[in-house]
Amino acid sequence: MTYILAIDQGTTSSRAIVFDKDMGIVASDQIEFTQHFPQSGWVEHVVADLWDTTVSTTKGALKKAGITAADVSGIGITNQRETVVVWDKSTGEPVHNAIVWQDRRTADVCQALKADGFEDEVTEKTGLLLDPYFSSTKLAWILDNVDGVRARAEAGELLFGTVDCYLIWKLTKGARHVTDATNAARTMLYNIREGMWDDSICARLNIPMKMLPEVLDCAADFGIVAEELFGAEMPILGVAGDQQAATIGQACFQPGMLKSTYGTGCFALLNTGDTLVRSQKRMLGTIAYQLDGKATYALEGSIFIAGAVVQWLRDGLGIIEHASETQALAEQADIEQELYLVPAFTGLGAPHWDAHARGAIYGLTRGSGPAEFAKAALESVGYQTRDLLDAMKSDWPDAKDAGVLRVDGGMSASDWSMQFLSDIIGAPVDRPQVLETTALGVAWLAGMRAGVYPDQAGFAANWALDQRFDPEMDEPTRERRYAGWQDAIERTLSRQD
Numbered sequence: 001m002t003y004i005l006a007i008d009q010g011t012t013s014s015r016a017i018v019f020d021k022d023m024g025i026v027a028s029d030q031i032e033f034t035q036h037f038p039q040s041g042w043v044e045h046v047v048a049d050l051w052d053t054t055v056s057t058t059k060g061a062l063k064k065a066g067i068t069a070a071d072v073s074g075i076g077i078t079n080q081r082e083t084v085v086v087w088d089k090s091t092g093e094p095v096h097n098a099i100v101w102q103d104r105r106t107a108d109v110c111q112a113l114k115a116d117g118f119e120d121e122v123t124e125k126t127g128l129l130l131d132p133y134f135s136s137t138k139l140a141w142i143l144d145n146v147d148g149v150r151a152r153a154e155a156g157e158l159l160f161g162t163v164d165c166y167l168i169w170k171l172t173k174g175a176r177h178v179t180d181a182t183n184a185a186r187t188m189l190y191n192i193r194e195g196m197w198d199d200s201i202c203a204r205l206n207i208p209m210k211m212l213p214e215v216l217d218c219a220a221d222f223g224i225v226a227e228e229l230f231g232a233e234m235p236i237l238g239v240a241g242d243q244q245a246a247t248i249g250q251a252c253f254q255p256g257m258l259k260s261t262y263g264t265g266c267f268a269l270l271n272t273g274d275t276l277v278r279s280q281k282r283m284l285g286t287i288a289y290q291l292d293g294k295a296t297y298a299l300e301g302s303i304f305i306a307g308a309v310v311q312w313l314r315d316g317l318g319i320i321e322h323a324s325e326t327q328a329l330a331e332q333a334d335i336e337q338e339l340y341l342v343p344a345f346t347g348l349g350a351p352h353w354d355a356h357a358r359g360a361i362y363g364l365t366r367g368s369g370p371a372e373f374a375k376a377a378l379e380s381v382g383y384q385t386r387d388l389l390d391a392m393k394s395d396w397p398d399a400k401d402a403g404v405l406r407v408d409g410g411m412s413a414s415d416w417s418m419q420f421l422s423d424i425i426g427a428p429v430d431r432p433q434v435l436e437t438t439a440l441g442v443a444w445l446a447g448m449r450a451g452v453y454p455d456q457a458g459f460a461a462n463w464a465l466d467q468r469f470d471p472e473m474d475e476p477t478r479e480r481r482y483a484g485w486q487d488a489i490e491r492t493l494s495r496q497d
């Protein structure tokens, strides 16, 4: 029998999903792990947790599917991006906890490098901004702050990788030190125009290049999972960072196609084809996917708080017990009250990149209560998406053709939020039947490579709509409401970055 296994190593949990030969989901398993916050603004994962939960969920999913490793034709791996692991190449022992993408410990280093005029070179070559979000300054931090690590790295004893790379190294028992182009593109060390690690950026950040993995296409031979782990060998045939995997899973293969994933945060990617757009609006340029040695580029907008604002209503304010209750509350809200909630709980991401801004709510009256808070929280996600889409349209005139936004992620289940999103962006929002687009994207890469799944066009034809949300708000209302949001943002920015 022919099955494809997708491993999704995310920020808060690891998941494994078994797909059948028709790309249908057969079984899945998921385990959450502990987040560590050793200091304010620092976020770490215990590396063994990432590995152990990957192994356990893989075993769990195979068991639930009633199959063995011998039934698996290929594995696809997708992962939380930018997170850094450094380990000893003889023992596999990490030299430090994984430093997670959300970690801000290198904010001052980044600010100093920016003040030194380094950002232009970084953006030109990597498409990124000089921000602690990306891997490079986190890697430099480990080299500079963990005893003996720099000497060991320079002696060639240590390896660096994003989480995909570390998992592949472990799954192949140290046989392969490889990553894919989409993950490499998030390190701020990889020249995405030329498709190679950048000597000059590595030199400037003092990163020994012998630590860096080989970079492959997203569908490639990444190595063979050792038999002793799951009872049979399995080939790893697909790898992509999770937001790129969702772009693939949404079949956004044509220039102008656009997806937005609403999980804890929100990540919008616009396919720009062969063109690497140099953003004037502080959006990111990145690799959407790389197949047959050819990179397809994207503009990306990253928002740190999307579904997390709903978690805050639940855990911080205690006004709901379940995320889905926000819908009924929003429907009850007094429409005369126009509250604006700016969820800058950890600063603001694209297009503002203000690490020092903090959350705010505007427009409160004596009549404001849980319903108005819930409505403002859901609306904040729509407004933030509009910020991204407007920036993309101004960066890339062809994006004006990007008529439809494809959505996925946990929060896309909220009909009310998706309707408001469509209203405020003034364009249709399409929610597909399969919301597991991240796992599907990487399963397709592996299945296509294994010769089990269709080619790109066949896969795109398979994409099926669950529901389309068309704009219902009139234009003057849309623009008045959005102007109110822009005013709220203006008043929230710290102007320190």
Ligand SMILES: Nc1ncnc2c1ncn2[C@@H]1O[C@H](COP(=O)(O)OP(=O)(O)O)[C@@H](O)[C@H]1O
Residues within 6 Å of the ligand: 010, 012, 262, 263, 264, 265, 306, 307, 308, 309, 310, 311, 323, 324, 325, 326, 327, 409, 410, 411, 412, 413, 414, 417
């Ligand atoms: N019905 C809903 N309405 C609003 N938000 C929701 C709903 N269901 C889930 N969410 C939000 O979606 C997020 C979970 O989505 P998920 O894709 O699982 O996120 P992640 O992969 O980042 O953990 C949570 O932040 C949750 O608050």
Ligand SMILES: O=P(O)(O)OC[C@H](O)CO
Residues within 6 Å of the ligand: 009, 010, 011, 012, 079, 080, 081, 082, 101, 241, 242, 243, 263, 264, 265
């Ligand atoms: O693990 P997620 O779904 O929160 O995604 C994290 C992103 O890859 C960060 O860039």
